Amino acid sequence: MSILVVGSVAFDSIETPHGKVDHILGGAATHFALAASYFTDVRVIAVVGEDFTPEHEAVFDRRGIDTEGIERAPGLTFHWTGAYSGNLNEAQTLGTDLNVFAEFAPKIPESYKDSEYLFLANIDPVLQARVRAQMPDVKLVCGDTMNYWIKDHRENLLAVLRTLDVLLINDTEARMLSGVDNIVKAAAAVMALGPRSLVVKHGEYGATAFFSDRAFAGTESRPFRAPALPLAEVVDPTGAGDSFAGGFYGYIASQPELTPAVFRTAMFYGGVMGSFAVERFGTQRIEAVTSDEINERFNLFREISHLDPLASGSGV
């Protein structure tokens, strides 16, 4: 099944304790699409500037990602500058040059209209809503957001939340969105705003899925906890959350039906793709991972979290 993702294709300038890179390919839609491409077909809606070259395009092409919906506009591509220090859990944004993104009006190519899975990556909720409205018949809608939209664009965000099946955010965002400190209560409050289920990402501690009684007809009331891999080296956390989303949603779209078991397995694949993403700067690792490596790491995630040894492997 095809996933349509709308979000940013950007250039990132990043400094971490492991080094410094300038204007490398990044953006939520890029990280998401690359991670999801190992599981299913992916189509991208975004806008880039004149500095987006055939070499950048080739990164998508090599993974078979459909870029017909990446619009070329006069000017420069969206550029983010950020730095990480200490335990690399939180990015410090040093600069956000919206450039061509400032005037972005998402247009959906005809060939994308039959996409069954929609992912609204972290962008202005007004744009998320516009894409959502043009895809009324999709099978499943999953979305992401961030503190900036929660804080200063709340009404617009709430309109999007009402149309989502699954929301993926982190602990801080869940607390900020709900105004509740306890994460179980925060999850319930967030799901009351629209999403039938909620994935809360805990960074190095993994992620927890919460299900409302509208998810799986209320048969799945327990949360589900997926681990993250304890890593000795985190080179660059940029895109880890988007790669998690790509692995998670890509796996879901590769399955005939979204069952509780598929949702749980998808949480593990999210963690797997997130764990690869941080091993190198930008998209370097996720561009070049193999299916064997993904399967091997999936089994490792299972081994480090399951009481019983693995009976038989699952495959991409």
Next chain:
Amino acid sequence: MSILVVGSVAFDSIETPHGKVDHILGGAATHFALAASYFTDVRVIAVVGEDFTPEHEAVFDRRGIDTEGIERAPGLTFHWTGAYSGNLNEAQTLGTDLNVFAEFAPKIPESYKDSEYLFLANIDPVLQARVRAQMPDVKLVCGDTMNYWIKDHRENLLAVLRTLDVLLINDTEARMLSGVDNIVKAAAAVMALGPRSLVVKHGEYGATAFFSDRAFAGTESRPFRAPALPLAEVVDPTGAGDSFAGGFYGYIASQPELTPAVFRTAMFYGGVMGSFAVERFGTQRIEAVTSDEINERFNLFREISHLDPLASGSGV
């Protein structure tokens, strides 16, 4: 098999968003012993004052805990005053009255000498070392400590660490003890100080076990992640870590041999007992939990973290 635990039996005055209690029974050895008592025989070494009444003693008696090693001294029992706010992850210590604990010289009754498992709860490492030296032939030694000893009593603590098989600490303590921010590297550095394996507790995110090549003859090199239960109500986090340790070590002592599988299962029982502990103030919940409730919650921990449904339950 019997566990000998040395640590504090204390009175706690605690304020949390759920209420306020004054001089209730607490202390690391108390929480540990109660949690471990559901799995195996427990013997306690501690000191209390004249304000420790038969009603307090009865809490231990009802759980079949051996209190011959709880010394009565003139004066008042150790008293801790603390408060929690916000998300209840960190206690704020408002007062520490050592009282009879200031002059505590642990004495091990003859009847305790055949204990095969030793637990050094969080007390002055000088006292931990003294007890350890008097129990040279135990099968396994597990210990706990805290930021205060790491920071200001480092040399004494290092002497204890050299004699430990398993150390249980939290993320902050592991980072402080090793001087390393990355938790995988911090774990390796801590294990180089003595413990063959290390359990790092992450509060509401569960716990991770790390194994050196001296644990299980190097056959177990992967870490292991155990979940915590997402809880809508945390009434009082005091003693959660000690209850985790009690469940963890109690289960280990109940098994014929410490294998990797036993270690993993013990991590789950640790989480289970920790999750009960926080449901009420002080020891109220752990005093009165049933084996059925423990088994039921163990299965819940398994269900919220395992990809496959549970085949057959494990039992206390």
